[in-house]
Amino acid sequence: TPLPEDRSQVVTNAFIKTRLRTVRSRLVWLGYLDEKEKPEPGRLFIGYSARRAIKDFQAEAGLTVDGWVGPETWTALEELVSFEHPLSAAEWLSKPPQHQRALWRAVRLRLSVLGLPKLPKPCQTLETAWPGLVGFSELALRLKLMKAPLTQKNTQKVLDLLFEFHREDFVPEA
Numbered sequence: 001t002p003l004p005e006d007r008s009q010v011v012t013n014a015f016i017k018t019r020l021r022t023v024r025s026r027l028v029w030l031g032y033l034d035e036k037e038k039p040e041p042g043r044l045f046i047g048y049s050a051r052r053a054i055k056d057f058q059a060e061a062g063l064t065v066d067g068w069v070g071p072e073t074w075t076a077l078e079e080l081v082s083f084e085h086p087l088s089a090a091e092w093l094s095k096p097p098q099h100q101r102a103l104w105r106a107v108r109l110r111l112s113v114l115g116l117p118k119l120p121k122p123c124q125t126l127e128t129a130w131p132g133l134v135g136f137s138e139l140a141l142r143l144k145l146m147k148a149p150l151t152q153k154n155t156q157k158v159l160d161l162l163f164e165f166h167r168e169d170f171v172p173e174a
Contacts, residue, residue, distance in 0.1 A: 020046065023069050026081045027053045030105045031121055060124070062099025080106035089159035097125065103159075104129045110162055111136060126155070133158055 023046075027033035033053035046054065051067045058065045061076045069077070078085040080102060092103040101124040108123035111132040116139070119132045137150035137158050150158050 019069075020050075023054070023077065024050060026077045027057060029081055029109050030057065030102065031108075032057050032105075057102055060099065060101035060105075061103075062095045076102065081109065087159070087163040089156045089163065093156055093159070101125070107132065107159070107162065133162070136162055 024033060027050065028035045033050060037049050046067075054069060054073065055065050055067045057063075057077070058067075058073055061073075061080075063072050063076060075085075079087045087106075092100060104123050104125055107129045108119045108121075112118050114136075116132060116135055119129060123129050123132075133155070134150050137146060140146040140158070140161055141149060145161060146158070148154060
């Protein structure tokens with residue numbers, strides 16, 4: 001579940017700590033927050049660096065930039081980082097390029113998690129993500145998960161496959 005709409009809806013300190021830890025982890029994985037920046041012990045609210053990272057994420061994802069992780073921001077973080085939540089590549093690709101940057105960061109993360117070569121940081125455009133997508137599509141072709149190599153026209157299909165792909169899909173059956 002997402003963070004509450006506002007502080008009046010907060011139920012317990014454990015709830016807050018768990019949600020904040022999840023938000024921080026996702027911001028680190030997407031490259032918005034430095035892993036070395038630790039929250040102050042015992043703090044139950046988002047500090048300056050995390051709030052700045054949330055705002056940067058919101059801006060790059062084309063969301064309302066308010067520094068609060070409400071339902072819209074939570075869903076976008078879930079979609080880009082979680083292996084359980086489906087990603088709508090068509091929706092992300094329909095956004096203006098400046099609001100696709102979070103998607104390309106997620107592509108970099110996903111390729112890395114799958115064990116493919118890392119893309120350089122920052123990966124914020126289709127052009128910077130392209131080499132990794134080419135490598136992924138070549139592998140998908142060999143595994144017969146795709147019928148044609150990556151092109152500008154089938155980028156959405158490749159992204160759909162990438163975000164539905166799991167590491168166990170790489171392991172051949174015995």
